[in-house]
Amino acid sequence: MKCKGVIRQLCDYLDGELDPALAEELEKHLEHCEDCHLVVDTTRKTIEIYCNTEPLPLPADVRGRLERALADRLRES
Amino acid sequence: MPTHLENETTLVAEARAGSAEAFTALVNQYDRHIYRLAFNITGNREDAEDVLQEAFLKAYSNLGQFQGDSRFYTWLVRIAVNEALMKLRKRRGDRSVSLDDPVETDDNQLLPREIEDWGPSPEDRYSQAELREILFVAIDGLEPHFRTVFVLRDVEQFSTEETAELLALSVPAVKSRLLRARLRLRQRLNKYFKRG
Numbered sequence: 516m517k518c519k520g521v522i523r524q525l526c527d528y529l530d531g532e533l534d535p536a537l538a539e540e541l542e543k544h545l546e547h548c549e550d551c552h553l554v555v556d557t558t559r560k561t562i563e564i565y566c567n568t569e570p571l572p573l574p575a576d577v578r579g580r581l582e583r584a585l586a587d588r589l590r591e592s
Numbered sequence: 593m594p595t596h597l598e599n600e601t602t603l604v605a606e607a608r609a610g611s612a613e614a615f616t617a618l619v620n621q622y623d624r625h626i627y628r629l630a631f632n633i634t635g636n637r638e639d640a641e642d643v644l645q646e647a648f649l650k651a652y653s654n655l656g657q658f659q660g661d662s663r664f665y666t667w668l669v670r671i672a673v674n675e676a677l678m679k680l681r682k683r684r685g686d687r688s689v690s691l692d693d694p695v696e697t698d699d700n701q702l703l704p705r706e707i708e709d710w711g712p713s714p715e716d717r718y719s720q721a722e723l724r725e726i727l728f729v730a731i732d733g734l735e736p737h738f739r740t741v742f743v744l745r746d747v748e749q750f751s752t753e754e755t756a757e758l759l760a761l762s763v764p765a766v767k768s769r770l771l772r773a774r775l776r777l778r779q780r781l782n783k784y785f786k787r788g
Contacts, residue, residue, distance in 0.1 A: 518703065519702075519703065522702050522703060522704070522771075522775070523702075523771075525771060525774070525775075526767055526770055526771045526774065527767075529774075530752075550704075550707045553707045553708065553709055554704045554707055554778070556709075556710070557707075557708075557709075557710050557778050557781075557782070557785070558774050558775065558778045560710055560714065560785070561774060561777050561778045561781055562746050562774060564714075564715045564723075564727065564781075565727060565742075565746050565747050565777075566746055566747065566749060568723075568724070568727060568747070570624040570625055570627065570628040571624065571628070571724075572624060573623055573624055573627055573644075577627070577641050577644070578623070580641070580645070581619070581623065581641075581644060581645055581648065584645045584648075584649060585615070585616070585619065585648060585649070585652070586612075588649050588652055588653070589612045589615070589652070
């Protein structure tokens, strides 16, 4: 597998959805290609950092307005 | 993705029968997630708040149409995504926002630049507030058709198939956009997270 092949298969590999034979080929490439190794590693970290972010509590004023809008609608119905 | 409420089916049924308490329980479970989703897609707090309100008001008005063949949360997200994309189109005026925008097919454009080591936990170099700002600015710089796929797939953690269904896209289209979104975000974050 060449560098372009690694990039094409990157998502399936990181998501654990790559065919095992192809994954083995990709990992062999990573052993001797420092650039691809770093791209795989930093893309994995990119995904991890985003998926570890917790949603913030709603700002009090936003929650207040949402509650009032819903209360109005519930009263109408 | 938020925890699925154990009694969700019951709450939805009660809300459909007119229980305000049941609907409020659903709102309280999912409001933060819908707000984050809306903020990440629209890139604007005011729009995110409007989307949040509209999504819950529409969900309430259309509860009768909810078939129960998906999670209530998935149904709610579909409403919120549509509202968020409408906001984006309005705000950007003439610059049309479409999920059908053509995707470049030249693989050479995918080959990453600025390849540097980030070290084990690069995010720890920033405070929570700084990190949130960095991540938001990076997402906001993506085109809407990449951003929306990334937000659903990697931030809200829907599966590829669910993301495809939510956006009425094919699975290969989602995968293609996700690859480009992930690579572009990696590139954008590089300057903050690279070693040294």
